[in-house]
Amino acid sequence: MTTNGNPVLRVEDLSVAFKTKHGYAEAVRGLSYDVMPGESVAIVGESGSGKSVNALALLGLLPRTARITGSALFEGEELIGMDPDTLRKIRGRRISMIFQDPMTAFNPVFTIGNQIAEIITIHDSSVSDNEATKRATDLLDLVGIPHPERRVHQYPHEYSGGMRQRAMIAMAIANSPTLLIADEPTTALDVTIQAQVMETLAAAQEETGAAMVLITHDLGLVAGVADRVQVMYGGRIFERAETRELFYNPINPYTRGLIQSIPRLNEERGVRLNPIPGNPPSIIRMPKGCAFSSRCEFRTQVCMDQPAELEPVTDGHWSRCHNTATLPPVDDPRLIPGGAGR
Amino acid sequence: MTDLAAPEKEAVTPVVDIGEVEGLSEKPESFGRQAWDRFRRHKVAIAGAVMLVLIILLFIFAPMFTPYAPDEPNVLERNQGPSLNHPFGTDDLGRDLMARVFTGGRVSLLIAFVVSLLATTLGTLLGAIAGYLGGFTDTAVSQVINLFLAVPLLPVLLVFAVRFGSNPISVALLLSLFLWIRAARVVRGQFLTLKSMEFVQAARAMGAKPMRIIGRHVLPNTLGPILVEATLLAGLAIILESTLSFLGLGVKPPDTSLGVLVDEAKGFITDRPTRILIPGSMITLIVLSINFLGDGLRDALDPTSRVGD
Numbered sequence: 005m006t007t008n009g010n011p012v013l014r015v016e017d018l019s020v021a022f023k024t025k026h027g028y029a030e031a032v033r034g035l036s037y038d039v040m041p042g043e044s045v046a047i048v049g050e051s052g053s054g055k056s057v058n059a060l061a062l063l064g065l066l067p068r069t070a071r072i073t074g075s076a077l078f079e080g081e082e083l084i085g086m087d088p089d090t091l092r093k094i095r096g097r098r099i100s101m102i103f104q105d106p107m108t109a110f111n112p113v114f115t116i117g118n119q120i121a122e123i124i125t126i127h128d129s130s131v132s133d134n135e136a137t138k139r140a141t142d143l144l145d146l147v148g149i150p151h152p153e154r155r156v157h158q159y160p161h162e163y164s165g166g167m168r169q170r171a172m173i174a175m176a177i178a179n180s181p182t183l184l185i186a187d188e189p190t191t192a193l194d195v196t197i198q199a200q201v202m203e204t205l206a207a208a209q210e211e212t213g214a215a216m217v218l219i220t221h222d223l224g225l226v227a228g229v230a231d232r233v234q235v236m237y238g239g240r241i242f243e244r245a246e247t248r249e250l251f252y253n254p255i256n257p258y259t260r261g262l263i264q265s266i267p268r269l270n271e272e273r274g275v276r277l278n279p280i281p282g283n284p285p286s287i288i289r290m291p292k293g294c295a296f297s298s299r300c301e302f303r304t305q306v307c308m309d310q311p312a313e314l315e316p317v318t319d320g321h322w323s324r325c326h327n328t329a330t331l332p333p334v335d336d337p338r339l340i341p342g343g344a345g346r
Numbered sequence: 347m348t349d350l351a352a353p354e355k356e357a358v359t360p361v362v363d364i365g366e367v368e369g370l371s372e373k374p375e376s377f378g379r380q381a382w383d384r385f386r387r388h389k390v391a392i393a394g395a396v397m398l399v400l401i402i403l404l405f406i407f408a409p410m411f412t413p414y415a416p417d418e419p420n421v422l423e424r425n426q427g428p429s430l431n432h433p434f435g436t437d438d439l440g441r442d443l444m445a446r447v448f449t450g451g452r453v454s455l456l457i458a459f460v461v462s463l464l465a466t467t468l469g470t471l472l473g474a475i476a477g478y479l480g481g482f483t484d485t486a487v488s489q490v491i492n493l494f495l496a497v498p499l500l501p502v503l504l505v506f507a508v509r510f511g512s513n514p515i516s517v518a519l520l521l522s523l524f525l526w527i528r529a530a531r532v533v534r535g536q537f538l539t540l541k542s543m544e545f546v547q548a549a550r551a552m553g554a555k556p557m558r559i560i561g562r563h564v565l566p567n568t569l570g571p572i573l574v575e576a577t578l579l580a581g582l583a584i585i586l587e588s589t590l591s592f593l594g595l596g597v598k599p600p601d602t603s604l605g606v607l608v609d610e611a612k613g614f615i616t617d618r619p620t621r622i623l624i625p626g627s628m629i630t631l632i633v634l635s636i637n638f639l640g641d642g643l644r645d646a647l648d649p650t651s652r653v654g655d
Binding site for chain 2: 114
């Protein structure tokens, strides 16, 4: 992706903390990133890495107890601290969100068409119900729902999971947003359906020219879709690179660990998976040093004493690690996607 | 080509395709239609509904046709058993029991209806506010609910009835005052569950206003439970009204109700068992029908259950 022009979304030093009995739980800590027009940026991370909270914070969907600081400029407008009514008008029109569980993301008492039409008429009251339903039908057709003219009148429980997620995508692009946020869009689906839905998502993004933030814990999923990948850990970005670069040349020890722990089909039988030992740190009690230090095989004293900074390593490739210079080169064939498994 | 000759048939008739397989009927059915289909299969509920409609029609229209007025004494025909002249018999003042059961039944049903409407509306409103807003409001409403749950219903009703009872409307108001908490609990619970559902979150993410979220996304999903609760409250109201009246503290003569009739009959249990059995079984029949109906509604109005499941 080219980097000229202004970013659709510029997140700067975004922090989100929740008040708990044991003090503030810092879910997102000083997050900064850009999303350029039409670009797909994947945010990858384990549960609790702050990837979803980041999205909800942008849309003002977090509970009032959340303490949000920093800045998020969407097409030049500051989202953080924006008046709720103004923000509400942006949601669903200029920024759309695709939710994780298509089974529960639709209201069971209204037809799918009804619900897609609703998001159109909410934001543009001049559209008649008939017109909105017609557009809903076209949208369902666009995302590959068979017999859209009949399906549009059906209820969510008459759709399969994959179809519901397609309908969800149709709903998200209904108002041609400039930014799509997909929060674990395929996690609740069968593996066989995941690829199809990702294709639909990519096609829908292409159709509307929207930029996309794809939030997932599945590194394999981002390979075909995202232009750039940011790996999050403990509320911070640990590595950021173009997708190919990240897979072929992962720098950060955490990313390496992630890629190594992906099982491969072309591997000799009996080879054990190589998981990252230990668990992510509690967001209530973050370690003083690098958040990954306790699990890192390359850790040194400095890792435990002070947090690392996100620094550029090569052009467009950033990593947060004290030891970037001394890390061994990437020689593990497992780190090469689809590479020989020996 | 411009005439009305046979319209062009569909060019292609698709052979079986994937779209046909799952739940794709020729014509998509509306929710109401599906609910009706589910309800229809619920034999007991149908029986309850039919019985209830018959009873209501009977109570409303039959008094116009009975030859006796419900409050017309006849000293010559006192305490009679069922006969052709008086199918239900007469009471100790010689009043026709059938006419009295019908008019008394009207009053009991009226009370049931008012209580059901009032208690459900009030309960829904407060339950919804508490459930949706949460926080302090929820705590306040919940504590009031707990307070009401902690009072022994019957003794307190009796105390209040002594002060405010005696005509049907005041009895209905009194019962509503104590029964709204049932609806409120149900609705509050539903709202709590629903507001954390992803589709409510999704509606927010789509830019829906709070009132729209409540009115369109939360309330319709609680409609089933609310209706069921309204039905059950109607049954409960009849029981409680009868109890109060039986104890002489609900509806008082000259007004009458099924409970009053049972009360009046209590001195004649051995002499004329039909006098207590007829209004008594009427109460049971009505409440049973209402509860059957409620049961059927519960199943039918669950939007996620399917016909045939």
